[in-house]
Each structure stands twice: as structure tokens, then as C-alpha cells.
Amino acid sequence: MELMHDLLLQGWQMVLVVLIAPWITGVVRKTKARMLRKQGPSVLQPYRDLRRLLSKETLLAENASWLFRVAPYLIVSATWVAATLVPTFATGLPFSWVADLLAIVAILATARFFLALAGMDVGTSFGGIGSSREMMIASLAEPAMLFIVFTMAILAGTTRLSTIASVMASGTMGIRVSIGLSLFAMLIVALAENARIPVDNPATHLELTMVHEAMVLEYTGRHLAMIEIAASIKLVLFLSLISCLFFPLGMAQREDGWLAMGIGLVAYLLKINALACLLAIGESVMAKMRVFRVAELLSIAMLFGVLAVFLLFLSRGM
Amino acid sequence: MNLLEIFLWMIPLLLLIGGVGLLAHKTATWYRGVYGATGLVCLFGLVVGVAGLVAEQPPLELVLPLGLPWSHAHFRLDHLTAFFMVVVNLGGAAASLFAMGYGLHEPHPRRILPLYPCFLAAMNLVLVVDDAYSFLLAWECMSLTSWGLVLVEHRIASNRQAAFLYLSMAGFGTMMLLFLFGVLAGQAGDFSFAAFRLNSAGNVNGFLVLFLVLLGAGSKAGLFPLHVWLPLAHPAAPSHVSALMSGVMTKVAVYAALRIIFDLNAHVQWQWSVPVLIIAGITAFIGVLYAIMQHDIKRLLAYHTVENIGIIFLGIGLAMAFRANHQFVGASVAITAALLHTLNHSLFKSLLFLGSGAVLHATGERDIEKLGGLIHRMPVTAFFFLVGSAAISALPPLNGFVSEWLIFQAMMVSPHLPQPLMKFLIPCVGALLALAAALAAACFVKAFGVTFLGRPRSPQAAQAVETDGFSLSAMAVLATLCILIGIFPVTVVDLLQPVSQLLVGVHLPPHSGELAPFTLLPFGSEGSSYDGFLIMLFMLVASTLTAWSVKRFACGVTKRGDAWDCGQPDPSPMTQYTAGSFSQPIRRVFGSVWFYAREKVDMPLPGETRAASFKVTMLDPAWEGLIAPLGQGIGWLSERFNVLHFLSIRQYLFLVFTTLILFLLMVAQWS
Numbered sequence: 001m002e003l004m005h006d007l008l009l010q011g012w013q014m015v016l017v018v019l020i021a022p023w024i025t026g027v028v029r030k031t032k033a034r035m036l037r038k039q040g041p042s043v044l045q046p047y048r049d050l051r052r053l054l055s056k057e058t059l060l061a062e063n064a065s066w067l068f069r070v071a072p073y074l075i076v077s078a079t080w081v082a083a084t085l086v087p088t089f090a091t092g093l094p095f096s097w098v099a100d101l102l103a104i105v106a107i108l109a110t111a112r113f114f115l116a117l118a119g120m121d122v123g124t125s126f127g128g129i130g131s132s133r134e135m136m137i138a139s140l141a142e143p144a145m146l147f148i149v150f151t152m153a154i155l156a157g158t159t160r161l162s163t164i165a166s167v168m169a170s171g172t173m174g175i176r177v178s179i180g181l182s183l184f185a186m187l188i189v190a191l192a193e194n195a196r197i198p199v200d201n202p203a204t205h206l207e208l209t210m211v212h213e214a215m216v217l218e219y220t221g222r223h224l225a226m227i228e229i230a231a232s233i234k235l236v237l238f239l240s241l242i243s244c245l246f247f248p249l250g251m252a253q254r255e256d257g258w259l260a261m262g263i264g265l266v267a268y269l270l271k272i273n274a275l276a277c278l279l280a281i282g283e284s285v286m287a288k289m290r291v292f293r294v295a296e297l298l299s300i301a302m303l304f305g306v307l308a309v310f311l312l313f314l315s316r317g318m
Numbered sequence: 319m320n321l322l323e324i325f326l327w328m329i330p331l332l333l334l335i336g337g338v339g340l341l342a343h344k345t346a347t348w349y350r351g352v353y354g355a356t357g358l359v360c361l362f363g364l365v366v367g368v369a370g371l372v373a374e375q376p377p378l379e380l381v382l383p384l385g386l387p388w389s390h391a392h393f394r395l396d397h398l399t400a401f402f403m404v405v406v407n408l409g410g411a412a413a414s415l416f417a418m419g420y421g422l423h424e425p426h427p428r429r430i431l432p433l434y435p436c437f438l439a440a441m442n443l444v445l446v447v448d449d450a451y452s453f454l455l456a457w458e459c460m461s462l463t464s465w466g467l468v469l470v471e472h473r474i475a476s477n478r479q480a481a482f483l484y485l486s487m488a489g490f491g492t493m494m495l496l497f498l499f500g501v502l503a504g505q506a507g508d509f510s511f512a513a514f515r516l517n518s519a520g521n522v523n524g525f526l527v528l529f530l531v532l533l534g535a536g537s538k539a540g541l542f543p544l545h546v547w548l549p550l551a552h553p554a555a556p557s558h559v560s561a562l563m564s565g566v567m568t569k570v571a572v573y574a575a576l577r578i579i580f581d582l583n584a585h586v587q588w589q590w591s592v593p594v595l596i597i598a599g600i601t602a603f604i605g606v607l608y609a610i611m612q613h614d615i616k617r618l619l620a621y622h623t624v625e626n627i628g629i630i631f632l633g634i635g636l637a638m639a640f641r642a643n644h645q646f647v648g649a650s651v652a653i654t655a656a657l658l659h660t661l662n663h664s665l666f667k668s669l670l671f672l673g674s675g676a677v678l679h680a681t682g683e684r685d686i687e688k689l690g691g692l693i694h695r696m697p698v699t700a701f702f703f704l705v706g707s708a709a710i711s712a713l714p715p716l717n718g719f720v721s722e723w724l725i726f727q728a729m730m731v732s733p734h735l736p737q738p739l740m741k742f743l744i745p746c747v748g749a750l751l752a753l754a755a756a757l758a759a760a761c762f763v764k765a766f767g768v769t770f771l772g773r774p775r776s777p778q779a780a781q782a783v784e785t786d787g788f789s790l791s792a793m794a795v796l797a798t799l800c801i802l803i804g805i806f807p808v809t810v811v812d813l814l815q816p817v818s819q820l821l822v823g824v825h826l827p828p829h830s831g832e833l834a835p836f837t838l839l840p841f842g843s844e845g846s847s848y849d850g851f852l853i854m855l856f857m858l859v860a861s862t863l864t865a866w867s868v869k870r871f872a873c874g875v876t877k878r879g880d881a882w883d884c885g886q887p888d889p890s891p892m893t894q895y896t897a898g899s900f901s902q903p904i905r906r907v908f909g910s911v912w913f914y915a916r917e918k919v920d921m922p923l924p925g926e927t928r929a930a931s932f933k934v935t936m937l938d939p940a941w942e943g944l945i946a947p948l949g950q951g952i953g954w955l956s957e958r959f960n961v962l963h964f965l966s967i968r969q970y971l972f973l974v975f976t977t978l979i980l981f982l983l984m985v986a987q988w989s
Contacts, residue, residue: 014860054868054871054872054873055872055873056873057873057875057876057877058873058875058876058877059876059877059878059879060876060877060878060879061878061879061880061881061882062878062879062880062881063691063694063772063773063881064878065693065694065771066693066697067693067700067704067771073861073864073865074857074861076860076861076864077857077858077860077861077864078857078860080860080864081853081856081857081860084856084860095852095856097833097837097847097849098834098837098847098848098849098852098853098856099714099848099849099853100846100847100848102723102726102846103714103719103723103848103853106712106713106714106719106723107714107853109711109712109713109756109759110708110713110714112759113708113711113713113759113762113763116763116767117763117766117767117771120763120767120768120771120772120895121693121767121771121772122772122881122883123690123691123771123772123773123881123891123894124881124882124883124887124893124894125883125888125893125894125895126883126884127895128767128772128894128895128899128900129895129899131763131767131895131900132764132895132899132900132901132902132903133903135756135759135760135763135764135904136760136903136904136907138756138759138760139753139756139757139759139760139904140756140907141756142752142753142755142756143749143750143752143753143756145752146726146748146749146752147745147749149726149730150729150730150745150748153730153846154730154733158730158841158844158845158846159726159727159730159846160845160846160847163844205884217882217883217884218881218882218883220882221872221873221876222868222872222873225868225872226864226868291903292903292906292907295907302749306745306746306749309745310742310745313733313738313741313742
């Protein structure tokens with residue numbers, strides 16, 4: 001009975017992240033359009049896009065290899081598994097110990113590795129440019145992410161996300177400067193990882209501003225649908241990560257009843273929708289950066305991460 | 319006969335095979351026979367190693383009347399030796415299996431045959447000896463046999479230069495080890511390791527020993543800035559030997575460092591870990607940065623060895639810091655991580671070198687700028703190379719991630735260390751490690767992408783054919799092990815615990831399957847956890863679900879057409895992204911500082927007829943700052959001393975007499 005309950009909870013989260021992923025993308029797009037005083041497509045448009053892409057036939061380039069065809073499945077499954085393991089509406093889900101924060105970041109790196117390879121498979125210059133820049137950005141984002149993990153691990157005593165979230169939710173920590181600094185670093189990392197403005201522009205197909213879009217340029221039909229849903233799931237993952245690490249309000253516990261779970265779910269949905277709106281506002285007021293200035297932006301994230309860790313040592317009186 | 323005696327029989331057996339190799343006829347049967355016999359002996363050594371690792375018994379010892387008449391040769395088999403026997407012989411068996419196919423295509427196979435088994439014999443001997451004299455002898459045999467193997471293609475000038483550099487570095491390393499054993503032996507002058515264990519060196523001498531280890535074993539392993547010979551010498555050897563040199567010989571150097579730091583020089587101080595951590599962090603970061611700038615696939619892999627040696631030494635440094643502070647769980651996690659990474663690196667680095675050998679044989683090219691599209695012509699090699707690339711990039715659920723995860727976990731408990739310096743230092747080193755891991759992924763996207771993906775950039779690449787069955791099966795074995803260790807790390811971690819007990823005095827509790835059968839829990843069930851098996855399972859479930867829903871709901875029609883490329887596809891394969899252009903962003907961000915990388919673009923104006931040109935210049939800080947001035951200094955000194963060759967007999971007699979008097983004075987002063 002208990003096992004059923006556990007499996008059901010984990011299964012529900014697995015379904016949930018996929019179900020809401022296009023919605024969140026839709027919310028971001030809608031808000032951005034409204035910020036520009038445009039009507040914008042419906043929030044449900046990403047669902048329609050997916051259906052349309054799935055119903056189209058797939059056109060492969062002449063020299064696309066097996067890797068190009070396998071990569072979308074790998075990317076979706078890796079991103080999906082990572083998103084399933086991040087606490088969303090409740091902490092302490094039955095399989096929350098499978099991967100800690102480091103492992104989740106690394107699973108995303110697996111997805112990125114295969115996406116970058118797929119970008120190089122057809123042998124076009126756009127694919128290469130996208131892969132090359134994506135890997136450069138990733139190599140700068142990962143050390144910054146490590147410092148965030150370090151801060152959290154020092155505060156909570158473990159890198160297990162569920163435990164960190166419950167420690168943060170319990171409020172025993174009080175308000176710490178380090179948490180604020182890591183939040184700031186996390187926001188920059190999230191922007192970079194999700195190919196958002198100012199690092200990359202998800203809405204453009206202008207040659208020199210593309211990173212993520214350049215890698216997936218050759219994908220069509222069902223493959224493109226998978227790549228798109230993976231990108232949406234990744235966005236949900238990062239929003240969930242930010243909300244569970246920094247705003248763990250209302251999160252339910254594993255042993256809580258259905259009511260608490262329901263409250264947790266509502267709180268979670270509110271939080272990530274709010275974060276999605278904030279993301280859209282942020283994107284609207286910022287300009288896209290030149291690709292080599294991204295290094296500076298990410299160095300700032302790293303600097304904040306370093307400060308967060310060091311302040312923690314100092315404030316504890318070494 | 320006990321395990322040690324059985325194991326010792328391997329060494330004459332390998333030397334005998336080397337002798338047979340000397341007489342080999344120019345036929346495939348002879349080549350296969352020699353490599354096959356070497357492989358079988360290694361397999362046997364592997365079994366003995368595993369048996370030694372699981373056996374719960376005190377170290378086996380043996381004294382044979384060999385070597386110096388007054389000290390004899392001492393041999394010893396403990397858990398550390400047994401673990402490294404597994405590493406060496408696993409790599410040896412895989413390389414031999416590969417060579418049964420690949421070794422036939424070499425231009426001069428008979429130059430390799432005699433030295434190859436002797437090289438393996440020397441490496442095995444280093445692990446098992448237990449006195450300084452035999453150790454240095456075995457160590458030097460290992461250097462010389464591998465030097466001979468680097469020189470197999472001695473008509474190529476760059477190979478001769480690489481071999482010369484290697485020989486001078488190896489000589490330097492051995493000299494440092496000689497001094498080191500001198501310091502350890504002290505005035506008593508007993509050169510058996512048993513005596514070293516008894517009289518531990520004091521604080522000052524201990525630090526001197528550490529310093530000499532970093533120079534002696536570090537130069538063989540490839541620690542910054544003594545790594546300069548590695549990327550020149552490893553690629554010069556035939557590919558199966560490169561695999562051994564990079565994947566296995568550097569591990570023998572790690573063995574020497576572990577043996578000396580933790581076993582012979584027991585009382586580790588926390589201050590000693592500071593230089594180790596700093597050098598290891600820089601080595602890891604610089605190694606991968608060098609690698610990313612390379613276009614020669616084997617040199618790229620050799621630089622990655624430098625990176626991974628940095629990661630292993632990071633684990634060693636952390637273990638030293640924790641052990642000195644009596645924080646035994648951290649020490650055990652760190653040393654387990656270092657050992658596991660040693661094993662992992664030997665697996666995927668051998669795999670990648672064998673893969674590059676297969677590519678080299680199929681195309682005759684080591685320069686990846688001339689390759690491309692090999693995934694179509696060599697699909698199986700491509701798959702194994704992909705597994706190796708993902709493993710070395712520390713991607714879950716493969717094995718490289720597990721060891722790096724353990725190192726990060728050891729770092730996460732570093733705030734418990736009492737020294738403020740360590741608290742601040744370890745996160746910084748951790749950031750270097752994270753940077754190295756991310757750059758490694760970038761580097762292998764480049765290496766795999768440019769070599770195997772895209773369109774062929776040369777006729778050789780367009781006409782490549784898949785390599786032979788022996789080579790493929792060797793790669794298959796290594797790739798399978800990479801996946802298996804990634805999925806079931808618990809089994810290996812549990813096997814490593816006797817070694818951890820030996821080195822840092824504690825071991826992690828055996829994993830009893832508290833949460834799930836294969837969950838890695840270095841800090842007990844409440845601490846951080848990682849389960850490669852379940853991640854693999856979840857990914858299988860998720861991809862099955864995805865595949866099912868795509869099959870169910872999506873249009874299944876697939877057509878082939880021209881590439882889209884934003885509507886401007888160019889048929890020439892030269893318009894593809896190259897290795898140089900792939901690494902350009904990273905070169906600009908990091909290289910402009912570390913390597914003083916400068917780009918010079920000469921773009922003719924419209925109407926001019928000269929060709930446009932683009933040139934990148936880079937300086938190597940280790941070479942320019944240390945090795946080159948040192949070489950010049952030695953050259954200058956030799957010039958000065960050259961006059962000694964042209965003295966008269968009276969002057970020579972005077973010199974000899976003065977030297978004698980000086981030595982006598984020294985002896986009188988000392989005693």
C-alpha cells in the first residue's frame with residue numbers, strides 16, 4: 001500500500017512536469033508579448049505547436065547519422081528524469097535520494113552533451129557555431145553552479161535536494177546574506193542554462209545571435225517536437241529548483257495527507273507561474289549581450305557564489 | 319604457493335615472451351601469438367589482483383636472493399598492490415587484445431614485440447617490490463622500455479625529440495626518487511621499505527619527501543609543470559602502447575605517490591596537502607585547457623591524461639588534509655574517490671586511445687581537421703568512442719561521474735576542517751575541478767564531433783573502413799566496464815575499502831542496500847546519495863515512454879533531403895565548423911590569459927588579389943616559463959664545462975686529487 005502511494009506520488013510528479021512544461025513556456029511568451037504591447041498568441045499555443053510538429057513528417061538531412069535520430073530521445077529522457085527528481089510540490093518524495101543536486105546538474109550536462117553533438121552531426125556551420133558556444137557557456141556556468149551547491153551543502157549539511165528544501169522551509173536558517181547572493185548567482189546560471197536573454201534569444205533565428213536555436217536548426221517534425229518539449233521541461237526544472245531552494249513556502253512532506261499535498265501543488269503552480277512572469281519581464285527589459293560578454297556575466301555569477309561561500313565561513317566565526 | 323609467488327612468476331614469463339618476440343617471424347601468426355600470450359599472462363595477473371583485493375589476509379612478503387648481495391630483493395603484496403595489479407593488468411589485457419588486430423598493421427611490428435611484454439613486466443614489478451633498490455631498478459626498466467616503444471618510428475624527427483625529452487624527464491624523476499629514498503633511509507642506511515615504515519621521517523624531512531614525490535612520481539604522472547613530455551611522447555608510440563602509457567603507466571606513478579605518501583612516510587601533516595591541492599587543481603584545469611586547443615587526436619587525449627591525473631591528485635590531497643585532521647570519513651571518501659578515478663581513467667583513457675588507433679589505422683590521419691563523418695564508415699568504433707567520451711566528460715550514468723561526484727562529496731565536508739586556509743582553499747580548488755569537468759565535456763564534443771560527425775574533410779576520411787574484430791572486442795570490453803562501473807559503483811567502492819583501510823586507516827561501512835541495492839551513500843543513509851542504476855532505469859523508462867508516445871501520436875514518415883542550414887547550405891565540407899573554430903570561444907575566454915593566445919586576421923580589401931589569412935599564436939606557460947629556460951641554462955652550463963674535455967694530463971690528475979681530498983674532508987666532517 002505504502003509502495004503504491006510512493007510510486008503514485010513520484011509518477012504524478014513525472015507527469016506533472018511534462019504537463020505544465022508547455023504551459024510555462026506559453027506564459028513566458030504571452031507575458032513578453034504583453035510587455036511589448038502585443039496581443040501575443042494564446043498561452044496554450046505551445047501545446048498546439050507540439051501537436052502540429054508531431055503530425056508533420058520528419059525531414060532528415062542526407063548525411064544525418066544514427067546519433068542525430070537517437071539524440072532527441074536521450075535529451076528528452078535525461079531532462080525529464082532530472083526534472084522528476086527536483087522537489088516540486090512536496091519534499092521527501094520516495095525517489096528523491098536517487099540523485100542529489102550535483103547529479104541533477106550532471107544529468108542536464110548529459111542532455112547538453114548530446115544536443116551539442118547532434119548540432120555537429122549534419123556538418124553545417126550553424127550547427128557547429130551553436131555547439132561551440134553552448135559548450136563555452138556551459139563551462140562557465142558550471143563552476144558558478146558548484147559554488148551555489150557548496151553554499152547549500154554547508155547550510156543543510158548535504159547535497160540531497162529534498163533535505164536542503166526541508167531545511168530551508170523549516171526557517172531555522174534565518175535570513176542570510178549568502179542565500180541572497182546564491183539566489184542572484186542562481187538566476188544568472190538559470191538564464192544561461194535555458195538560453196534566455198541576455199545570454200541567448202529563444203525567439204530569434206537571426207544568424208549570429210543564435211546558440212540553442214542554431215544547434216537544433218536541422219531538426220524537423222517529431223524530433224523537433226521532442227527537442228522543444230525538452231527545452232520547456234528544462235525551464236520548468238530550473239524554476240522548480242529556484243522555488244524549492246529559495247522559496248520553499250507551502251511545500252508538503254512525504255507523509256502529509258492529500259490536503260497538504262493539494263496545498264503544496266497550488267503553491268507550486270503559483271510560484272512557478274510567478275517566476276515565469278518575472279522571467280518574461282526580466283527578458284523584456286534587458287538587451288541581448290554579445291556572446292563574448294557572456295563570460296563576464298557568468299563570472300559575476302561565480303563571484304557571487306564565491307562570496308556566498310566565504311561569507312558563510314566568516315559569519316560562522318570560521 | 320601463495321598469491322605473491324604465483325604473481326612473481328608472471329614477470330619471467332613476460333620477459334620470456336619478450337625474448338620470443340625478438341625471434342618473431344614476419345607473419346601474422348607470430349604477432350598474434352606474442353600479443354595473445356602477453357594478453358593471457360595479463361589476464362592471469364588480473365585474476366591474481368582481484369583475488370588479492372578480496373582476500374582478507376595480512377600482506378604477503380618474500381625475500382629473494384637477487385639484486386644487491388647485502389640487502390636482497392624484497393617483495394610484498396598488500397591490498398594497494400593488488401588494486402594496482404588489477405589496473406595495470408586490465409589495461410594490459412585490453413591493449414594486448416587490441417594489438418592482436420591492430421599490431422599487424424603497424425609499419426614495424428617487430429620493433430614493438432620484444433619491448434611490449436617487458437614494459438608490462440616492469441610495470442608489474444614496480445608494484446610488487448618492497449625495497450628501494452629493486453624499486454628504482456624496476457622503475458627505470460619501465461622508463462627505458464617505454465622509451466624504446468616511443469622510438470619505434472624513430473625516423474620521424476618529432477618522435478626522436480619527444481623520446482629525448484621523455485628520457486631526460488624520466489632520468490630526472492628517477493634521480494628525485496633516489497634522493498627521496500636517501501632521505502627516508504636516513505643515516506641507518508637500510509633501504510628496505512619495511513625499515514622506512516618503522517623510522518618515520520620527521521617534519522622537515524617529511525616535507526622534503528613530499529616535495530621529492532611530487533617531482534619524482536609527479537613527473538612520470540604528468541603533474542603541472544612537469545607534464546610537458548607527456549603530450550609529446552604518448553602520441554608518438556603505437557596506439558596500443560599509447561593506451562598503456564597514458565592509461566596505465568601514469569597510474570603506476572600514482573601508485574608510487576600513494577605508497578610513499580601514505581605508507582612509507584606515515585605522519586601526514588595538514589600543511590602538506592596545500593601544495594598537493596594547488597598543484598592538482600592547476601594540473602586539472604590547465605590539462606583540459608591544453609587539450610581543447612589540440613587538433614591532434616592522440617595529443618588531445620594525452621593532455622586529458624594530465625587533467626585526470628590532476629583530479630586523482632586532488633583526491634589524494636583531500637585525503638591527506640582529512641587524515642591529518644583525524645577526520646576519517648572524509649579521508650576515506652577522498653581516497654576512495656582517488657582510487658576509483660584511477661581505475662576509471664585507466665578504463666576510458668585506454669578505450670579512447672584504442673579508438674584513436676582504430677581511426678589512425680583506417681584513415682592514416684591523427685589531425686582531426688582532416689577527418690569527419692566517420693560515424694557512417696566506422697559505426698561500431700564511433701559508438702565505443704562515444705561511450706569513452708561521455709565517461710571521461712563525467713556524464714551520468716557512466717563511471718567518470720561517480721569518482722568526480724565522490725571527490726565533490728569529500729569537498730562538501732571540508733568546512734569541518736579546523737584550518738581557515740583549508741576552508742577557503744578547497745572551494746576554490748573545487749571550482750577549478752568543476753571548470754575542468756565542464757571543459758572536458760566541451761573538449762570531447764569537439765573531439766567526437768569533428769572526428770566522427772559531419773562530412774568527411776579529406777578523401778582518406780571518406781574511404782575509411784571499420785576496423786578488425788580483435789580491436790573492436792578490446793574496445794567493447796572497456797566500454798562495457800565503463801558502463802557497468804557507472805551503474806554499479808557500490809560494488810567497486812566496497813572492493814576498494816581494504817585499500818582505504820591500508821592508506822588512511824579507516825574504511826567506509828559496506829553498503830548494505832539501506833535505501834536501494836545499488837545506492838552510493840558515502841556518509842550513511844541520511845547523507846548525500848547517488849544511484850546510477852536507478853538513474854539508468856529511470857532514463858530507460860522515460861525514453862521508452864517517449865518512444866511509445868511518439869510512435870503512437872506522431873507521424874511516422876521520415877524523408878531524406880538536403881540540409882537546411884538557414885537556407886544557404888554549402889556543398890563544400892570545408893565550410894563545416896572545424897576543431898579550431900569550435901575551440902575559438904574558449905580560446906578567447908581562457909586562452910588569452912593562460913596561453914597568451916593572439917589571433918591575427920589579414921583580410922584583403924575588395925579588389926585585392928592576395929589570399930586572406932588567419933593565424934593563431936599561443937605560448938605554453940610551462941614550456942616558456944620553466945622548461946625552456948632550464949634547458950637553456952643546462953646548455954649554457956655544459957658549454958662552460960666543456961673546457962674540461964681539453965685539459966692536459968697534469969690538470970686531470972690535479973682535479974682527481976682535489977676531488978678525493980674534498981670527499982675525504984666531507985667524510986671526516988660527517989662522521
